[in-house]
Amino acid sequence: MPHPYPYKVLSASEVRVVHALAExxxxxxxxxxxxxxxxLVAERVDWFLEAAPVEGRTAFRFALLxxxxxxxxxxxxxxxxxxxxxxxxxxxxxxxxxxxxxxWRNLLKxxxxxxxxxxxxxxxxxxxxxxxxxxxxxxRFLAAWKERTGS
Amino acid sequence: MKELTxxxxxxxxxxxxxxxxxxxxxxxxxxxxxAVAAAELAALGHDVVVIEEGPYFPPEYLNGRxxxxxxxxxxxxxxxxxxxxxxxxxxxxxxVGGTTVINSGTCFRLPARTIEKWRRDHGLRDFxxxxxxxxxxxxxxxxxxSPVTPETEGGVARIIRRxxxxxxxxxxxxxxxxxxxxxxxxxxxxxxxSAKQSMLVSYLPEAIGHGARIFADSRAERLLLSGNxxxxxxxxxxxxxxxxxxxxxxxxxxxxFILAGGAMMTPVxxxxxxxGVRSGxxxxxxxxxxASKLAAFFDEDVYGWKGVPxxxxxxxxxxxxxxxxxxxxxPGLGSMALASLGAEHKAQMERYKNLAVFGFMVSDSSTGxxxxxxxxxxxxxxxxxxxxxxxxxxxxxxxTEVFFAAGAKEVYPPIHNMTFRSMDEARSLLNHxxxxxxxxxxxxxxxxxxxxxxxxxxxxxxPQLKSHEVENFxxxxxxxxxxxLGVNPQLTIMAxxxxxxxxxxxxxxxxxxxxxxxEKLAKS
Numbered sequence: 106m107p108h109p110y111p112y113k114v115l116s117a118s119e120v121r122v123v124h125a126l127a128e129x130x131x132x133x134x135x136x137x138x139x140x141x142x143x144x145l146v147a148e149r150v151d152w153f154l155e156a157a158p159v160e161g162r163t164a165f166r167f168a169l170l171x172x173x174x175x176x177x178x179x180x181x182x183x184x185x186x187x188x189x190x191x192x193x194x195x196x197x198x199x200x201x202x203x204x205x206x207x208x209w210r211n212l213l214k215x216x217x218x219x220x221x222x223x224x225x226x227x228x229x230x231x232x233x234x235x236x237x238x239x240x241x242x243x244x245r246f247l248a249a250w251k252e253r254t255g256s
Numbered sequence: 257m258k259e260l261t262x263x264x265x266x267x268x269x270x271x272x273x274x275x276x277x278x279x280x281x282x283x284x285x286x287x288x289x290x291a292v293a294a295a296e297l298a299a300l301g302h303d304v305v306v307i308e309e310g311p312y313f314p315p316e317y318l319n320g321r322x323x324x325x326x327x328x329x330x331x332x333x334x335x336x337x338x339x340x341x342x343x344x345x346x347x348x349x350x351x352v353g354g355t356t357v358i359n360s361g362t363c364f365r366l367p368a369r370t371i372e373k374w375r376r377d378h379g380l381r382d383f384x385x386x387x388x389x390x391x392x393x394x395x396x397x398x399x400x401x402s403p404v405t406p407e408t409e410g411g412v413a414r415i416i417r418r419x420x421x422x423x424x425x426x427x428x429x430x431x432x433x434x435x436x437x438x439x440x441x442x443x444x445x446x447x448x449x450s451a452k453q454s455m456l457v458s459y460l461p462e463a464i465g466h467g468a469r470i471f472a473d474s475r476a477e478r479l480l481l482s483g484n485x486x487x488x489x490x491x492x493x494x495x496x497x498x499x500x501x502x503x504x505x506x507x508x509x510x511x512x513f514i515l516a517g518g519a520m521m522t523p524v525x526x527x528x529x530x531x532g533v534r535s536g537x538x539x540x541x542x543x544x545x546x547a548s549k550l551a552a553f554f555d556e557d558v559y560g561w562k563g564v565p566x567x568x569x570x571x572x573x574x575x576x577x578x579x580x581x582x583x584x585x586x587p588g589l590g591s592m593a594l595a596s597l598g599a600e601h602k603a604q605m606e607r608y609k610n611l612a613v614f615g616f617m618v619s620d621s622s623t624g625x626x627x628x629x630x631x632x633x634x635x636x637x638x639x640x641x642x643x644x645x646x647x648x649x650x651x652x653x654x655x656t657e658v659f660f661a662a663g664a665k666e667v668y669p670p671i672h673n674m675t676f677r678s679m680d681e682a683r684s685l686l687n688h689x690x691x692x693x694x695x696x697x698x699x700x701x702x703x704x705x706x707x708x709x710x711x712x713x714x715x716x717x718x719p720q721l722k723s724h725e726v727e728n729f730x731x732x733x734x735x736x737x738x739x740x741l742g743v744n745p746q747l748t749i750m751a752x753x754x755x756x757x758x759x760x761x762x763x764x765x766x767x768x769x770x771x772x773x774x775e776k777l778a779k780s
Contacts, residue, residue, distance in 0.1 A: 134602040149323065156327045158633070161335040195598045202597060203673055207693065210672070211343065218592060225605065226323035226588035234587050234608040236561055239440040239448050242319035245328065 108254050114154040114162055115147065118187075122169045123147045125187035126216060129194040131224045137233040144227035145250060150219050152246050165219060168212040175201070263464045265312050265352065268473030268494040274505040277469075279305040280764060282489050282510035284476045284525070287354020288749040289733035290516030291455035291463065292395070296757030298466035302764060305469050305508050306460075307491050309521075310350035312472035313357070315457050318446030322588040325445035329358055336520070338624060338636040338699065341692040344546060346636060346699045348520060352472050353456030355518065356746060359700070360443045360566035361432040361452045362581065363401045364743035365392050366751070369575065378738045379710050382719045391751035399433035399453040401747070408439030410563015412584050412612045415554065416570065419662030425572040425654075430581065432564065433458075433747075439563040441586065474506055475632075479513070479529045485727050486513045511767055512728045512760050516753070519702040519735040520636065524628040526706060531726055532716035541707055542624040543740035544699035546640055548648060549583040549615035550655045551593040552664035553604070558612045560584040570658065578651050579743060580658075583615030595672060612659070616651040617701070618644050619742035626705050636702075640692045648697075649690045656682045670696035701745050706735035720759040721752065728763065732756045 112120060127141030141147075154162050173186045176197050186197060201213040225231055226246075228238050238244075250256070258270045260277065283294045286308040298304045313329060326334040331350035338344040349355035366388060374380040395401070404413075409429055420427040433453040442448055450457045460470060473494040480488040493504040517525055523539035532538045561584060570580035585593065587605065593613050594604050604611075624638025640648075652669045659667045660679050667676040669686075671694050676682040709715025712724035717736055723729040732753045734745050741748060 129598060130601065132599050132602055134599075134606050136606040137602065153323065153327050153333065157333040157335055161332065198597055202595075221591045221601075222323055222588040225591045226321065231587040234605060235559070236587050236608065239320040239442045239586075242321075242448055244319065244321060245324050 110148045110151075110250065110254055112148075112151045115151045115166075118173070119166060119169050120147045120151075121187045122173045123150055123220060125189075125194060126172065127220050127224055129191055129198060130217065130221050132191065137230055139227065139230045139233065141224055144224050144230050146220060146223045148250055149223040149226065149246055152249060153219060153223065164215060168216050171212055172197075172201075172216065260469070263467045263469055265464070266469065266471045267312050268504075271471075271493045271495065271504045271506060276507040276509065277305055279303045279469075279508060279510045281305070281512050281514065281760065282307065282508045283514045283516060284489065285354060285516035285518065285521075285733065286352050286455060286460060286470060287349065287516060287518060287733065288356050288455065288746045289753045290514065291353065291356075291459040292750045292753035293514050293516065293732050293757045293760070294468055295459040295463040295466070296754055297760060298463045298468040300757070300761050302761070303467065304463060305510070306463070306471065307474045307476050307489065307506070307508065308352050308470065308472050309475040310352060310354075310472065312352040313446070313456075315450045318357070318448060320440065320442030320445045320448040322445045322586050325358065326589070329446065331520070332633070336634070336636070338544065338638040340624065340637055340639040342640070342695065342697060344544065344638060344697045344699050346520070346544060346702055348518060348702070352470060353454045353460060356454040357446055357456050358444055359746060360582075360744075361434055361454075362566055362744040363396070363399075363431045363433050363747040366748045367574070367742055370739065370741055374738055380708070380719055380738070388751060388755075391754045392747065394754055395747060395750040399458055400435040401431050401433050403431055404429040404437075404564050404567035408437050408564050409567045410439060410441070410560065410565070410582075410584070411558040412560045412582055412614060413563065413568035415558065415612045415662045416568050416582075416614055416658060419658035419660075420570050420572070422661040423657060425570050425658070427568065427570045427572070430567055430569050432567070437564065439567075441561045441563060441565050441584070443565060444585070471506065476517070476525060479531070479729075481726070484725065486729050489513060512730070512764055514730045514732050514756070514760065516731070516733040518733050519705045520626060520634045522731060522733055522735040523626045523705040524632065524634050526716070527628055528632070531729065532706060532723060534725065535712060535714060535716050537707055537714060537716050539626040539705050540623070541704040541738070542626055542636070542638060542702060543620050543622070543704050544624065544638060545617040545701040545703075545740060546620055546622070546644065546648075546697045546699050547615055547617035548651070548670040548695055548697050549593060549613055550652065550659065550670065551611055551613045551668040552659040553607060553666045554610050554612060554662075554664055556663070557609050559609050560612055561586055573654065574742065576650075577619035577647055577742060578616055578654070579619070580614060580616040580651070580655060584613045594668060595674075612664070614655060614658075616655060618647045618651065619740045620644050621740075623704075640697070642689070645690050645692060645695075648695050649686055653682060653686060672696075701734070701741075703734045703737045703740060703745060706731050707738045708736045709738060721756040722759065722763075730756055730760060
């Protein structure tokens with residue numbers, strides 16, 4: 106039985122927001138059916154952030170916090186982002202992406218830049234687009250994940 | 257434990273205690289400038305030590321995976337950003353081999369009009385196409401620089417050729433430093449076949465073959481000066497694989513020092529060590545070739561990842577300051593090329609094989625600056641000016657036209673929430689000047705932050721790339737160029753490093769620091 110992945114950067118509540126964001130950005134499709142959890146998105150983001158500069162990590166965590174509470178502060182809903190249904194989450198993301206406020210647009214850009222590629226970097230997911238990982242060399246993330254979870 | 261006096265690659269874990277080395281030439285940085293200078297000088301019989309801040313990834317350890325390579329081989333995990341209007345990511349390599357390990361391998365000689373500009377505006381009359389040709393030729397022969405073959409140019413090149421032909425634009429395969437390329441498409445994430453002739457598989461092994469020692473995980477910190485000569489470099493060595501153990505101190509004493517940290521880190525090091533600062537030019541005059549890309553959907557299968565991602569160009573508008581070059585990415589980072597969200601984005605990613613992506617870069621007249629943060633990182637400031645924004649608008653329209661001429665159904669410009677379904681729609685949506693924040697930009701070519709020139713009051717190094725202020729100190733990287741080049745700079749950096757190595761060799765011989773076979777210098 107594998108252990109739960111020991112997150113090194115993200116807290117449990119931050120992992121919940123990453124999951125919610127990934128589920129909104131990468132919903133089940135016609136061809137690509139792997140879920141963000143199945144693609145180890147939160148784990149991959151955490152592993153990436155371990156190597157990121159402190160400022161990058163801080164900015165990412167701030168962006169998660171802002172996203173989580175934004176629906177409440179903007180009176181879009183009385184619930185945090187991670188507890189909204191997927192369609193309302195998408196409305197929230199679109200309000201940031203189309204915002205005139207530089208900060209919202211750029212916070213979303215930062216979140217998407219780490220979370221969405223983490224999903225499509227998974228071999229199973231990218232394989233469903235027709236892409237084949239080049240050279241057949243092993244993933245360093247998966248090696249770390251296996252070591253940390255005892256899988 | 258490895259013997260530190262023998263040639264080879266050394267990692268932080270190989271240095272178990274504070275260490276002092278003696279050598280003839282100490283090179284700081286192992287990218288396009290440092291590796292070439294090191295190999296040339298080692299081949300001339302000099303004892304060379306290379307100090308590299310980043311880790312050593314043997315070629316067989318490169319796996320071509322975008323997300324992982326970004327994390328492990330890019331400076332600040334690829335999160336380096338130039339602050340300004342707009343914020344522009346400036347990805348650069350931080351590993352043995354520098355950015356050459358993670359670039360596209362595109363090679364251009366220094367354009368004649370750029371040389372002319374240097375001669376005219378900066379008084380650099382030593383330079384001409386003829387005088388530089390032997391250095392370019394030497395590098396090109398060593399790295400097997402040749403055009404991308406039809407077998408490896410990939411599906412996006414096929415589309416660009418078709419569109420550019422219809423519009424009468426000049427286009428051709430790019431020249432690259434690759435030998436035996438199979439078009440695996442991972443150039444920017446470490447070539448998994450070692451076909452791309454990055455410094456990791458070309459000049460650095462050659463330098464080692466001539467006795468050089470290359471120290472990874474070692475960050476150059478401080479130069480020790482006596483009068484106007486440097487006599488030692490102090491470096492901090494990340495010790496142990498996890499980097500959590502206390503760092504070791506590495507002191508390298510040498511007769512000549514070559515700084516090749518790249519245009520981002522070189523000014524940081526110079527400012528920290530107060531070298532060249534009297535000119536007022538250290539960290540100034542930054543140009544970055546701001547770039548952008550467009551994505552387009554086709555009915556046909558493109559399979560953009562099969563082939564060289566940057567294997568083709570449209571150079572029709574080069575004299576205007578616009579170069580169009582390939583920019584395809586694997587699905588991981590490529591997913592960011594599409595501005596859509598949620599289910600729409602997913603549906604588009606499911607058609608990834610129908611997607612073509614191509615980019616362009618602007619030969620910028622905008623300039624920025626670099627100063628050190630307290631923790632030693634580079635604080636980059638850069639604003640795009642109105643002239644360059646006009647070029648962005650023009651570049652977007654030209655590439656949109658090429659895509660539609662090639663049969664695109666939809667084109668996604670690098671402008672938020674915008675999709676073009678026809679050329680008329682593109683013209684009407686872009687019938688006004690763009691603001692910098694409107695456009696998604698990237699930059700891969702920081703240049704100019706320690707520029708060369710004749711006058712010590714307005715330049716940091718002389719045309720031989722020797723410091724105006726310190727007798728035995730040279731700068732050999734992209735920071736020395738007085739203007740934007742307008743083309744990918746790696747080949748020019750290598751050619752200038754080859755030329756600078758001759759100057760360093762002459763200096764060492766005048767100094768009497770001549771290495772003779774069988775008479776090894778005391779190395780520790």
